[in-house]
Amino acid sequence: MDKMVQKMHALLNQTYELSRNVLEELTHQGMQATLKNYSGHYIKINGQYEYQAYPIPVIIVEEVGDIGINLNQIHFEFFVKKEELDGFKVAELLEEGDLEFYGGKDCLLDFYSKGDTPKQVMDKIGDSDEAYIGIACYRNKEESIEEIIAAFIRMRDLLKK
Numbered sequence: 001m002d003k004m005v006q007k008m009h010a011l012l013n014q015t016y017e018l019s020r021n022v023l024e025e026l027t028h029q030g031m032q033a034t035l036k037n038y039s040g041h042y043i044k045i046n047g048q049y050e051y052q053a054y055p056i057p058v059i060i061v062e063e064v065g066d067i068g069i070n071l072n073q074i075h076f077e078f079f080v081k082k083e084e085l086d087g088f089k090v091a092e093l094l095e096e097g098d099l100e101f102y103g104g105k106d107c108l109l110d111f112y113s114k115g116d117t118p119k120q121v122m123d124k125i126g127d128s129d130e131a132y133i134g135i136a137c138y139r140n141k142e143e144s145i146e147e148i149i150a151a152f153i154r155m156r157d158l159l160k161k
Contacts, residue, residue: 011071018141019057019069025145032062043070064156067148074139076152079104079132080159082125090118092158096137096151101125104132135159 019035026033037055044050052070059067065078093099101121103109111124111133125133137155139148 015069015071016057018145019059021145022067022069022148023059025149026059026061029149031064034060034062036060038068041068041070043072061152065152067152069141073141074143074148076137076139076155078135078155078159080135082128082131082133084159085122085125085133087118087122089158089161090121093135093137093155094118094121096155096158098138100134100136100138102134102136103128103130104134105130107134 023033023035036058038058039053039055041052041056042049043052056071057069059069061067065076068075068077090101099112101111101124103111109128109130111128112121116124135155137151139151143151
């Protein structure tokens with residue numbers, strides 16, 4: 001039991017230290033950001049999504065999006081007006097890696113399945129009644145702080161086009 005507690009302790013410390021370091025670098029770059037802790041997320045374990053009753057650190061970047069630091073990965077989350085998305089933006093976003101497109105109101109409404117073309121994603125979005133679209137991007141937690149922030153800024157800039 002002590003070894004498990006020791007591993008959990010190290011993982012939690014690493015997670016929270018990373019979140020503080022990312023926050024520090026974001027604010028150093030002039031972004032308005034705050035660090036909060038939220039429960040109610042899901043984590044994929046052995047291919048299954050598991051509910052997280054415990055909080056994880058989430059950095060809220062004012063007027064941009066969120067950066068969540070989970071136990072196994074980092075996620076970026078953005079919400080954009082449906083009409084602000086087009087096939088070109090979707091194609092560029094898909095190059096960023098592991099992504100989800102989902103309903104802003106109904107987050108269980110999924111607009112992207114691995115292998116979908118940008119047109120297929122846009123058709124699904126267009127057929128929905130959602131006014132806002134959620135976009136989540138999953139990143140490797142082992143990336144450097146510079147790589148994490150650069151990827152977040154790339155996505156922010158793509159969505160602003």
